[in-house]
Amino acid sequence: MFLLTNTRRTPAALLFYSGTTIAACQSAAGSSPTGLSLVPLQPGVNNLALAHPTSEDFAVLATFENNTSHPNRGLSFYIKTPDGYSLVPIPNSDAFIWFDYRIAASRQKIFDVQLVRYPQGVRLITAEKVGEDLTDAQPVKLQRYVLQESLDDPCVPLYTWHEEKSVVTTQSYEDVDTVLTDSAALCTLLPAEVP
Numbered sequence: 001m002f003l004l005t006n007t008r009r010t011p012a013a014l015l016f017y018s019g020t021t022i023a024a025c026q027s028a029a030g031s032s033p034t035g036l037s038l039v040p041l042q043p044g045v046n047n048l049a050l051a052h053p054t055s056e057d058f059a060v061l062a063t064f065e066n067n068t069s070h071p072n073r074g075l076s077f078y079i080k081t082p083d084g085y086s087l088v089p090i091p092n093s094d095a096f097i098w099f100d101y102r103i104a105a106s107r108q109k110i111f112d113v114q115l116v117r118y119p120q121g122v123r124l125i126t127a128e129k130v131g132e133d134l135t136d137a138q139p140v141k142l143q144r145y146v147l148q149e150s151l152d153d154p155c156v157p158l159y160t161w162h163e164e165k166s167v168v169t170t171q172s173y174e175d176v177d178t179v180l181t182d183s184a185a186l187c188t189l190l191p192a193e194v195p
Contacts, residue, residue, distance in 0.1 A: 036186055039115035039122060041075070048115075050122060050147050051159060056080040059115075064099065072099045075113065079147075079159045086158040091145065103135060110134050112176040118190060121146070124161055125189060127176040130168065137172035140179045144189040165189055 039048070041061045050057040057079045064072040074097040077088040087096045101111035110129040115122055124145040131138030145161040167188045173179050180186070 035119065036183070036190065037117045038180070039117050041115065048122070050077065051079045051149060070100075070102050070107065074099050077147075077159075081158065088147065088159045088161060089157055091161050091163060106135070108135070108174060109176050112180055114180045116186065116189075123164070123189075125180065125186070127179050129173070129176055131172075137174045139171070140169045140173050140176055140185070142167050142169065142179065142185060142189055 041059060043061050043063070046059045046061060048057050048059055049055050050059075057077065060076050060078070062074050064074050066072055076097045078085040079088060089096050090098060098113045100109060102109050112127040114125045114127075116125050117123075124147075126143045126145070128141045128143075129138045130141050143163055144165045146164050148160055148162040150156045150158060150160065169179060169182075169185050169188075171182075171185070
């Protein structure tokens with residue numbers, strides 16, 4: 001048995017890169033390579049176009065100090081609406097902030113989240129180690145989410161993260177940070193068709 005640094009099992013940690021292309025995946029037709037890049041985020045407010053190509057949305061990247069050796073990094077999303085801004089909840093949760101998740105007294109992340117720019121648009125990718133002993137190298141479950149709008153349904157948030165695809169890596173990883181820079185793993189999540 002091991003202890004975890006978060007009392008609540010909320011997926012994610014944040015690993016952000018320069019936004020350079022990290023993968024060249026084959027397109028759905030298998031002919032031309034398709035670029036894939038991580039979306040760069042800085043601590044604080046990050047202006048993004050998430051809901052629509054011209055929208056004035058933003059993400060806030062911040063640190064939550066919880067008196068452990070590894071403070072948690074959190075990410076929340078705000079979508080511009082005619083009345084102001086709408087918070088985007090985490091799927092299957094009443095929370096609004098994605099947090100990192102590590103094994104206690106270890107630098108080893110077992111959950112992580114990353115924004116990735118595909119040719120079809122920005123997607124949110126989560127990485128979660130799966131297996132009996134998370135202190136060992138294990139396969140990682142990757143899930144790809146797209147932001148969806150819901151203006152007609154009562155009692156439903158205006159925007160939600162909808163899961164588009166889920167895969168489990170064949171390779172094992174010590175830390176989920178590694179899988180988010182693995183071109184082959186991220187290419188398995190490439191949307192098959194332009195929406």
